Amino acid sequence: MHSMKRRAFLKSAFGVSAGMVGLSALSPLYASDLDEFKGPKVPDIDAVKVSEHCYYVPALGAHPSPENFGMFSNPGFVVTDEGVVVIDTGSSTQIGEMVLRQIKKVTSLPVVKVINTHYHGDHWLGNHAFVAANPDVSLYCHPSCEKVLKNGQDKFWFDFMQTNTDNKITGTVITLADQHLNGGEVFKLGGVEFKVHHFGKVHTESDIAIEVVTDKTMYMGDMVMRRVANMADGSYRGSIKALSAIEKMPIDHFIPMHGRHEDVQLIKDGRQFVETLYTKAGEYYEEGLSDFEMKPKIMAEPFMKKVASQWPGYESTIGKFIVVAIQEYEMSLF
Numbered sequence: 001m002h003s004m005k006r007r008a009f010l011k012s013a014f015g016v017s018a019g020m021v022g023l024s025a026l027s028p029l030y031a032s033d034l035d036e037f038k039g040p041k042v043p044d045i046d047a048v049k050v051s052e053h054c055y056y057v058p059a060l061g062a063h064p065s066p067e068n069f070g071m072f073s074n075p076g077f078v079v080t081d082e083g084v085v086v087i088d089t090g091s092s093t094q095i096g097e098m099v100l101r102q103i104k105k106v107t108s109l110p111v112v113k114v115i116n117t118h119y120h121g122d123h124w125l126g127n128h129a130f131v132a133a134n135p136d137v138s139l140y141c142h143p144s145c146e147k148v149l150k151n152g153q154d155k156f157w158f159d160f161m162q163t164n165t166d167n168k169i170t171g172t173v174i175t176l177a178d179q180h181l182n183g184g185e186v187f188k189l190g191g192v193e194f195k196v197h198h199f200g201k202v203h204t205e206s207d208i209a210i211e212v213v214t215d216k217t218m219y220m221g222d223m224v225m226r227r228v229a230n231m232a233d234g235s236y237r238g239s240i241k242a243l244s245a246i247e248k249m250p251i252d253h254f255i256p257m258h259g260r261h262e263d264v265q266l267i268k269d270g271r272q273f274v275e276t277l278y279t280k281a282g283e284y285y286e287e288g289l290s291d292f293e294m295k296p297k298i299m300a301e302p303f304m305k306k307v308a309s310q311w312p313g314y315e316s317t318i319g320k321f322i323v324v325a326i327q328e329y330e331m332s333l334f
Contacts, residue, residue, distance in 0.1 A: 038171030042069045042098040047106065050253050050261050051215035053078050053192050055106065057090075057099050059258060062227055062312035064091060064122070066166035073122040073257045075099045076219050078212055080190025083112035087210050087219045088257055089126030091161045092169035096129025110134045112189070116141040116177050117221030118206045119148045120230070121157025123257065128175040139177035142198060145206035149176050181208055199223070199242035201235040209246070217253040218246070224270035225258040228313040231324045236278035237332070243271035273308050276301050281325035291322050298322060 047055040056076040060068035070091035077099070078085040084103055089096045103111065111134055116124040119141075130137050149157075154174050161169045183198025193213040201207075203222040210219040222230075223242060246254075247267045255261045280301060284294035298304060299318060308314055 039092065039094055039165075039168040040069070042071055042092075042094045044098060044101055045071070047077070047102040048261070050255060051212070051217045053080060054212050054215050054217045054219075054253070054255065055079070055102075056219075056255050056261065057102050058260070062229075062258065064161060064164040066164075066168060069094065069168050070122070070161050070165040071095050071098075074255065074259075075126065076255055076257075077103055077111070078192060078194075079103075079107050079109070080192040081109075082190030083109045085113045085115065085189065085194065085210075086111050086130060087115050088117055088123040088221070089114060089130060091122040091125050091165075093126060093129045093132075093172040094169065096126030099126065100129060100133055111137055113137065114139045114177070115181065115208070115210055116145060117208055117210070117219070117257065118142070118204045119145045119153055119157075120204070120222065120233075121161050123221065124149075124177065125157060125161060125169065125172055125174070127177065128173040131175055138179055139175070140179045140181050141177035142206040142208050143180045143182065145204075146176055146178060146180070148204075148206060183208060186213075197246075199238065199245065201238040202242045203230075203239070204233040211249075211251065215253070216251050217255065218249070218251050220254055220256045222257055224254070224267055225256045226266070226269070226311045227258045228308070228311050228317045228321060229258070231321050234324075236274050236325055236328050239274040240271060240278065243267050243274070247271065269307055272303050276303050277321055278325050278329065281322055282329040285326055285329055291319065291326055295319055295322055 045057050045060065047057050049055050056074040059074050060071040062072060064070040064072050073088065073090065075090045076087040084107060090099060111130050114127060114130050114137055127139055154176060158172065158174055181196045183196055185196040187194050195211040195213050197209040197211060199207065207221050207223050209221055209223060223239070247264060252263060253261055254266050256266065277298060280298045281294060284297060295318065
């Protein structure tokens with residue numbers, strides 16, 4: 001094998017702690033065509049246009065699976081006169097490449113900025129596709145996002161996606177954002193104004209939301225969604241505070257990274273979900289109920305029965321959400 005090609009393969013297969021799984025990763029070293037050792041292409045999914053400049057590519061399911069190639073979140077992009085800003089890149093290089101194909105249907109301009117909303121793998125594992133397409137692209141995240149990933153979560157999320165997709169993300173190179181957005185930044189690009197928001201610990205401590213001021217549109221990351229999936233890295237009190245503030249903002253369109261875009265009702269329902277869970281868990285905790293005993297009572301709340309019970313993951317995951325709520329309530333007592 002040509003030495004440069006060999007080095008490129010070693011970087012993609014083992015570099016930056018990614019690695020293919022199993023000893024079979026060694027065999028491609030003797031192959032001439034490296035592409036055949038990459039996971040399959042992800043089928044094209046047309047982008048949804050939300051406002052004048054804002055788009056997203058809708059997920060193929062609520063959870064990662066071999067059937068959906070790990071495409072279970074919504075990568076977004078904003079088209080300006082000076083280039084494209086991508087917000088979240090999906091769970092693999094292949095998903096990133098698919099998103100690039102959708103962008104090219106809208107504009108011939110390059111992607112000049114990539115922003116990762118937080119450290120969960122479905123929001124950044126596609127980064128390398130954008131670096132490969134434009135080596136000058138800038139990759140941004142909250143400082144705590146890079147810190148958490150460098151402490152081992154990068155490899156954890158790569159392995160998580162490999163396992164859940166039956167190795168369909170093979171060939172993905174772990175490429176972390178290394179430029180920071182702390183929240184409060186305002187920047188203009190090609191006639192479009194952006195504002196970055198950090199509300200503290202919400203879904204994770206690293207969450208940033210990207211407001212496209214010009215379009216009255218906001219990319220929410222995972223701070224709100226009609227989906228019950230993962231609260232283990234988050235905060236109920238932080239979520240209530242953040243969503244209460246967002247509810248009052250002059251925004252017409254909210255784009256969650258899971259589920260369809262909506263108006264402010266998405267924020268109101270998201271706030272009511274976390275508020276109901278946390279408040280009721282606290283009340284029942286004070287009455288001496290266990291998580292097992294309070295679960296049917298919380299599920300019987302009118303909002304839960306009417307609205308939240310329709311969300312993917314509700315039946316299977318609400319118990320975990322209650323456990324996290326109890327833990328946070330207990331912490332608040334000290």
